[in-house]
Amino acid sequence: MQSASEQWFDEAYYQRYYFDKKTSVVDPGHAQRLGSFVCSYLHYLRVPVERVLDVGCGIGLWRDMVQHHLPGALYQGVEYSPYLCERFGWERGSVVDYTAREPFDFVICQGVLPYLGTQDLARALDNLGRLCRGALYLEAVTREDYERDIIDEDLTDPRLYRHRASLYRRGLARHFIDMGGGLWLSRQAQVPLFALEAPGQ
Secondary structure (H helix, E strand, C coil): CCCCCHHHCCHHHHHHHHHCCCCCCCCHHHHHHHHHHHHHHHHHHCCCCCEEEEECCCCCHHHHHHHHHCCCCEEEEEECCHHHHHHHCCEECCCCCCCCCCCEEEEEEECCHHHCCHHHHHHHHHHHHHHEEEEEEEECCCHHHHHCCCCCCCCCCCCCCCCCHHHHHHHHHCCEEECCCCEEEECCCCCCCCHHHCCCC
16 A cells, blocks of 8 residues: 655645635634644643644644644644645655654644555554654544545545554554543653543553
């Protein structure tokens, strides 16, 4: 199973899925609620956030939300698309093999992993564990989402891999505790949890 080529993510792709309001997968209201929820959850858990990595940052939807909800945090956007790196000035890189001198307090990976074949997905999940020492926000559609008919296939890229949710969970469990709502707490994080706070503990 081959992962997506960088050539997929050209100007036409972003026009179709992000810039054209008729076909965009982005709901601004949903994005704002999501940012508020995730960052509030980080505050509640008392996860200290000084450095943020948005890997597969796309058009930078999280940048403003991080600046608003986590003032003072340093935001680092990393993107696979040469087109977006040139347009927005992101650092070029892939979730599969991106490296950093030290792990980040908060890592965001939204809508990226379903573009990866099985082998690259396993490498990416392991790499997220190395890149994160605090909390990870992960969003990825799964085969179960399609089976339950909660995916709008008119808006969703048909080239996405439909990996099982269990494949993601197994890959993340080595490094993270599932906190629900797409938030995963690094096993390195020094955050006390009650037993019922963490369904994945």
